[in-house]
Amino acid sequence: MKKDNTTDLSRRQVLKGGAALAGAAAGSAITGFPAVIAAEPVTLRYLSTAVNQSPAIAERAAKDLGIKIEYVTVTTDDVTKRIITQPNSFDLVDTEYFALRNLIPSGNLMGMDAKRIKLVDKLVPALTKGEVAGKKIGDQGTAPHKVMYLEGQNSKKFASSPTEWITLIPTTYNADTLGIRPDLIGRPIESWAELLNPEFKGKASIMNIPSSGMMDAAMVIEASGKHKYGDKGNMTREEIDLTVATLIEAKKAGQFRAFWTDFNESVNLMAGGETVIQSMWSPAVTAVRLKGIACKFQPLKEGYRAWASGFGLPKTLKGKELDAAYEFVNWFLSGWAGAYLNRQGYYAAVLETAKEHMEPYEWAFWMEGKPAEKDIKGPDGGLLEKAGSVRDGGSYDQRMGAVACWNSIMDENAYLVRKWNEFIAA
């Protein structure tokens, strides 16, 4: 990709950007519409789930860029639904990579021009190549690098090697595992197989979201040695049957206390002591801990189920909104927002710039897995971890390096949904 073609910097961005940005911007002409933006702030309708939205980010963007961010908050499924059914109802979308297998064929998103993304070469290899610290990580499911590039801007086909047309510019990603209540379990938990251990009868839970729930179940079944999947993120019908049969058997034996679909339900189940082991998301574990209740995002020897989300643009976006969208995406990668996400326990898409915006002790805790030198505060200033504590799962390389599979949409998705309903009805 030719760097010197990067011509869409606004004046403000150049002034605000860090050293990396200034370097990249040095030779470029200032185009775009900074004067227009200054006269009449552009508003971008930003569609995503609540996870990726924060008033602080919008406020900061308004200050740095003069772009007004208007959040449109919906659930994960509804993000997909909106892109497919109402592609004109947003200007910028933050959605998960696994949805791309449905989104790209719909033709409602455009390929993003890599030449207009200044830090495109700095995007983490975990997402662009499926590598962490030079080593290949788990590739099962919809690993982002499989769906990162398009053959052309309006192509409906994913390219197998990097091109200049990018489906989504990554915003945030993480590695998910089981959450446990160490105080109520009282012994080490090391394997996904423990989710269906009869010891936790009536105290386990799994998420009632067919695609991710099935993959968690597959991690469990593979860990128990019952079956080795070809691809946990793209099961055959027989594998789906086997997985659902195992789940039904456990359900009938009373293994599960309840299932959950949203963040708060998972927090309440765990905090109320209804469950002691369940599929969980990282900020939900933090939320339980903030109530003063012991909860651990337990690293397991079989690895993590990872996910990633990124910015996409609707095909119809043009003019100053299009320029503003690129400007905002570039700003997002330039560090402040990345540091904000890192402090929430997610990971930023460009680590170098995020590091510049974090204190060394914060970086050591969140990214290097070292004991906290001082109390660790969340982006809102609230206490997250006391000095001396260590992040569950350790460093970035340890956590992302142990990814086993990625959230996905399977070829047999329709069949999977039908079987999942059978499981719920059993």
Next chain:
Amino acid sequence: MISHSRRTSYWQAAPLAAVFLVFFVLPLLATLTVSFWSYTGYSIEPAFIFDNYRDAFDRCIVSLPDLCTTLRTYLSTLKFCLVVWFITLVIGFTVSFYLTFHIRSTTTRLVLALLCTIPFWTSNVIRMISWIPLLGRNGLVNQTLINLGVIDHPLDWLLYTDFSVILAFVHINTVFMIVPIANSMSRIDRSLVEAARDSGATGWQILRHVIIPLSKTGIAIGSIFVITVVMGDFITIGLMGGQQIASAGKVIQTQISALQFPIAAANAIVLLAIVLMIIAMLIRFIDIRKEL
């Protein structure tokens, strides 16, 4: 003159008919149409296929006597329907009877009737969620029972079971029984009751032969409310059943989330057909229009 007044009445009915047409008939027709379409993960294609209905009843015949997902789901929903209907009917009838025949002062009756509606001052979901800290494993009920020494271990069946689902349903729906039944009862001519008593009828006989038959309209209307609410519900069953209990509504919701609109539409039509059959049955027993 007659033709003129007839035309007037059509005009008077027109606004409501138009609202019905736009917000009820057209969406329903759209749903019916889409239920015959084909779909992929990202698109729906006009077609005329029965695959969605076949998928909805996947292996329902071959797997007998084991029940398939759809039959099992509807059976479970019907069970809730029946139990909730019966309990709300008994409570609703009793409360209405008390309000109408035992409270003599109109003011007191009005105040008590208003009291019945107090739970409606907050949202449905909040009323349900409030049960969770009460019934949970470490909830108030369990803690109290343990402190009193009644039980050693918390009772797990209080929450995320059929029990909690039925409890929430009864809590939410009883008022739908009370209002129409009390309304019917208040229109019963008191002299009928007196006449029955003068003729030597016992209290039980008066109830059976005078009050119940004359409250039938209210009972039917209340029953329709309760049955349609329970049949289409997935929020109560989801929240109080810990999502472990299937409901027709949840099946449809899961399919919509997966962008499988045509099969969701087919399931919605099946649900509608079943509810209509139940209501048709009720109306066979009680001609609501005649009794009103």
